[in-house]
């Protein structure tokens with residue numbers, strides 16, 4: 001008998017689960033309100049990384065003169081500045097996101113997955129209600145994602161006070177942008193808009209940007225951002241954001257005020273778990289409203305799984321997708337390994353980028369794991385010198401005795417690509433010697449990863 005899987009939410013948690021379920025022969029229905037791809041494709045990852053592609057280009061062009069390239073206008077006069085056409089950037093962002101959603105829908109269609117547009121809600125006895133329709137399931141996955149957190153005292157108006165979902169409606173370059181929140185999202189937008197030539201103030205309630213990341217990495221980032229002209233306000237907790245005409249005022253809890261033309265709120269996310277029928281279905285949530293799951297994505301209700309941001313396990317598209325796949329491998333009886341957060345690699349798409357995998361410096365310092373640490377600045381790398389790259393480093397952690405690589409941090413351009421060999425080492429429990437013995441291209445930034453591994457060699 002064919003199993004029927006019903007998935008509420010068409011983001012990476014939902015659509016990746018659908019592919020696995022279809023591959024394993026199940027009949028699959030996805031219920032989604034906004035279009036497949038979810039926030040990941042329509043408002044979060046894909047749009048922000050497309051915007052950041054433009055800001056990366058602007059950053060690279062800022063080293064042009066050092067590398068011997070001059071710009072001139074059509075009269076042959078030296079050009080002293082480059083500028084961005086934000087309307088075109090945002091039009092490209094929206095088109096690319098829409099195209100990506102269409103691609104995902106086409107692939108789901110090829111896999112025979114039915115997509116129902118509407119709001120899904122859990123009904124009794126493993127059913128999902130969408131408008132008038134009731135879908136009977138053998139298993140359900142809730143993958144409804146999360147939404148930007150706002151405060152009563154800081155309400156977005158969609159024009160000058162913006163959530164990260166609203167920034168792509170900007171058609172003119174902000175004169176003075178205030179980003180509230182120095183977590184990953186706040187840091188990425190602050191870094192991106194600074195690179196586009198915008199005056200940016202970053203309001204951070206903590207004493208450093210990216211408080212959750214490697215402290216050495218955030219120190220490098222903060223140094224670069226302030227050197228490039230960003231105003232970083234540490235230990236500055238926002239109390240309210242108000243607008244008067246063209247002016248936005250951020251008032252801090254100590255009474256100071258910061259004014260600008262626009263403000264982006266990056267205050268974290270709240271799970272989309274209200275009014276889903278969770279309680280009646282016996283699905284437990286924590287105090288923050290996140291659905292409680294185990295490492296194979298089971299909720300407290302039999303036959304109901306949950307994946308992605310609505311679980312709050314680790315708010316990444318890659319983790320959402322893996323939770324969704326694991327749920328289906330588990331329910332449909334395929335080989336499955338429980339989710340292992342110590343193998344997740346992630347990246348902060350600032351300039352420079354910060355990529356991490358495995359155990360962190362914080363965990364080592366707190367004595368949660370014993371590890372030897374080597375940090376190698378990128379400035380000594382031949383390729384970095386050729387490319388005018390001065391900021392960044394490679395850091396590796398390995399177990400004393402066995403030399404097994406348990407984590408790493410890469411700070412630099414395209415760190416998201418450079419972290420992969422370290423990810424493989426962590427996933428496969430390779431030793432630092434094994435990582436060191438693999439050839440790297442000369443000259444290459446990845447040479448610094450092999451060099452750091454060589455320095456971890458013990459006789």
Ligand SMILES: Cc1cc2nc3c(=O)[nH]c(=O)nc-3n(C[C@H](O)[C@H](O)[C@H](O)COP(=O)(O)OP(=O)(O)OC[C@H]3O[C@@H](n4cnc5c(N)ncnc54)[C@H](O)[C@@H]3O)c2cc1C
Nearest residue numbers: 009011012013033038039040045120145308309315316317
């Ligand atoms: C600005 C920003 C940038 C990011 N960049 C990255 C990145 O570079 N890399 C990365 O790995 N992660 C990134 N993330 C995180 C990533 O976007 C999320 O982890 C990911 O979207 C989670 O996927 P999901 O499937 O849980 O939910 P979502 O992608 O949010 O999808 C959930 C879907 O469910 C729908 N839905 C909600 N309720 C219902 C309902 N009742 N019925 C039907 N449908 C419903 C929603 O409309 C949505 O379409 C970023 C996040 C932000 C905010």
